Amino acid sequence: QVQLVESGGGSVQAGGSLRLSCAVSGDTFSNYCLGWFRQAPGKQREGVAGIDSDGSAIYANSVKGRFTISKDDAKNRLSLQIASPRPEDTAMYYCAASFGAGCVLEFPYFQYWGQGTQVTVSS
Secondary structure, three states, rough: OOEEEEEEOEEEEEEEEEEEEEEEEOOHHEEEEEEEEEEEEEEOEEEEEEOOOOEEEEOOOOOOOEEEEEEEOOOOOOEEEEEOOOHOOOOEEEEEEEEEEOOOOOOHHOOHHHHHHHHEEEE
């Protein structure tokens, strides 16, 4: 069983920056693809970034060049750096884990989820 706890959400102005963190425990960190998803009110949960066991990252087109996912294997911590946020980035952000080496950034592939952290971007 894997536990994930997000932190770092909050309110930010457009063009600012924000860093989300996720503490991961309960299993060998490197066995998983780790990802960040978000869900805005009335919308489906969407994957924004994922990183596999080798450190290769994938991103949704809407965040490429602005979001950076990273992980610290020694500290079992996942991060998401958000640069130049936009009002449309406002959502609840979730950290998630998918067992296996590769990443498919889609909801059904992820077995474990955190409780989420809210990000609100004002114009």
